[in-house]
Amino acid sequence: xxxxxxxxxxxxxxxxxxxxxxxxxxxxxxxxxxxxxxxxxxxxxxxxxxxxxxxxxxxxxxxxxxxxxxxxxxxxxxxxxxxxxxxxxxxxxxxxxxxxxxxxxxxxxxxxxxxxxxxxxxxxxxxxxxxxxxxxxxxxxxxxxxxxxxxxxxxxxxxxxxxxxxxxxxxxxxxxxxxxxxxxxxxxxxx
Amino acid sequence: xxxxxxxxxxxxxxxxxxxxxxxxxxxxxxxxxxxxxxxxxxxxxxxxxxxxxxxxxxxxxxxxxxxxxxxxxxxxxxxxxxxxxxxxxxxxxxxxxxxxxxxxxxxxxxxxxxxxxxxxxxxxxxxxxxxxxxxxxxxxxxxxxxxxxxxxxxxxxxxxxxxxxxxxxxxxxxxxxxxxxxxxxxxxxxxxxxxxxxxxxxxxxxxxxxxxxxxxxxxxxxxxxxxxxxxxxxxxxxxxxxxxxxxxxxxxxxxxxxx
Numbered sequence: 249x250x251x252x253x254x255x256x257x258x259x260x261x262x263x264x265x266x267x268x269x270x271x272x273x274x275x276x277x278x279x280x281x282x283x284x285x286x287x288x289x290x291x292x293x294x295x296x297x298x299x300x301x302x303x304x305x306x307x308x309x310x311x312x313x314x315x316x317x318x319x320x321x322x323x324x325x326x327x328x329x330x331x332x333x334x335x336x337x338x339x340x341x342x343x344x345x346x347x348x349x350x351x352x353x354x355x356x357x358x359x360x361x362x363x364x365x366x367x368x369x370x371x372x373x374x375x376x377x378x379x380x381x382x383x384x385x386x387x388x389x390x391x392x393x394x395x396x397x398x399x400x401x402x403x404x405x406x407x408x409x410x411x412x413x414x415x416x417x418x419x420x421x422x423x424x425x426x427x428x429x430x431x432x433x434x435x436x437x438x439x
Numbered sequence: 440x441x442x443x444x445x446x447x448x449x450x451x452x453x454x455x456x457x458x459x460x461x462x463x464x465x466x467x468x469x470x471x472x473x474x475x476x477x478x479x480x481x482x483x484x485x486x487x488x489x490x491x492x493x494x495x496x497x498x499x500x501x502x503x504x505x506x507x508x509x510x511x512x513x514x515x516x517x518x519x520x521x522x523x524x525x526x527x528x529x530x531x532x533x534x535x536x537x538x539x540x541x542x543x544x545x546x547x548x549x550x551x552x553x554x555x556x557x558x559x560x561x562x563x564x565x566x567x568x569x570x571x572x573x574x575x576x577x578x579x580x581x582x583x584x585x586x587x588x589x590x591x592x593x594x595x596x597x598x599x600x601x602x603x604x605x606x607x608x609x610x611x612x613x614x615x616x617x618x619x620x621x622x623x624x625x626x627x628x629x630x631x632x633x634x635x636x637x638x639x640x641x642x643x644x645x646x647x648x649x650x651x652x653x654x655x656x657x658x659x660x661x662x663x664x665x666x667x668x669x670x671x672x673x674x675x676x677x678x679x680x681x682x683x684x685x686x687x688x689x690x691x692x693x694x695x696x697x698x
Contacts, residue, residue, distance in 0.1 A: 277503050284500035293500070364690055369497060376498040394460060395495060401462050416453040423456070427491045 253317040260308055268308070272301050275318065278397060279325050285392045286329040288381055296332060300325040315406070322397070323407055326389065333385065379429040387422030390415055445478045447471075455481065459488055 251259070251270070259267035279300050284293035303324050304311075311320060380388055389408060393399045401419075405412045445451065457463035458471050475482055 276505065280503045281500045285498070290501050294504070297503075364694075367690070372494060373498050376495050380495070380498070391495070395492065401457065401460075413450065413453055416450075416456050419460075420452045420456040423459075423488050423491050426495060427487055430491065430494055 254313060257308065257311060257313070257317050260305075261311075268305060271317070275321055276301070278318075279321060281396060282322065282325055282392060283329055285380070285396060286326070286389065287332050288377070292332060296325060296328045299328055303328075319399075319403060319407060322393070322399075326407065330385075375430060375433040376426075379426055379433065382429070383422050383425060387418045387425070390418040391422045391426075394419055445474075445480055447474050447478070447481070451481070455485060455488075459485060459492070 251267070253271065253274070256267040256271050260271065276297055280293055280297040283296040283300075284290060287293060287296065300321060304321055307324075311317070315323075380391070383391070386408070390404060393404045393407065394401070399407070401412055401415050404415045408415070447454070454463070454467060454471050458468060463471070475485070
């Protein structure tokens, strides 16, 4: 039987540790992806992910279900990412090695993908990462939450604490910058 | 703000992005559909931003690896387990040897049984000489204030011991005498016990040494097998690496030929 998030939360509050483990298994990858795309460091993203669940576990008795559990988790993770960025006083780091590690590439290759396609995919991914890292934090966050996590504009507005129209404007501005920058990027020219 | 001024009533940029993500009120969607039918710049921008979305969805974070509590706990000791057992034994013996050298360790096994003496920073011969011939207070005073006190204490103990020996003269003969027939018999039995103990200790030591040698040998064999396997794996990896290099080279050649 598959429990909903809210049911698992209720069981966790009742003392069922397995239910909280189930929530962690369900949400650790999205939270890690959010943290990585926001701060750009693999190891720190893992730390943020771990800390998010730790804080959620501690604050679970106070969770009354006013928002979805996922939104609540996203809010904790985003706050931790903001703290990290503030502490580091810098934009997200782009971890793009200069050389191509063929072993890594081969491991990441889809079964039907040729090595040329694989190299092109990696290049594009790095270009996107570089350009995203240069966006202002608000625009980047709006794009990440909408594009990669599928939140509604209203959910994003509630999460970041700004009007709905502001979220749309940030998204439009961010996408426009990405369009311009990616056009100038050689990797983006490839099909 | 967009530089496009197409005359759309309301906030054109917000509506466009809401339309793009299909997160829009149905009435607004219908209105924007009608607008798009007549506005080429909006259609072009919508298509371009759709292309941006297609590009940015290719950005994937590195694979998630869950931090393992067990591995974190075991990590500090891992380097030690990687050292072969024979090297660990050698290192332990070396440390013991150095420590024994520093401590002037003197191990003897004779009629008196097992004797272990340490004489920090002083050779055993010097220690023995010092014990055999206690020097007077003035002669032993080498500048250390405690040495004079120690010698005085030794003198006092000797005096007390001598006095107790004299007092023991009144004790029963069985205790006082050292050369009665019963004592000789007792001495023989004690010697037999000591020899027996010595034999047992020797055989136990031999057993333990043999066991250690067997363990070291077994571990050495296991290490050799492991090294052999690692070399085989390395060789395979090198082959795979060469193959990938060739594939990349082929790719580069094909790309250069296309250009």
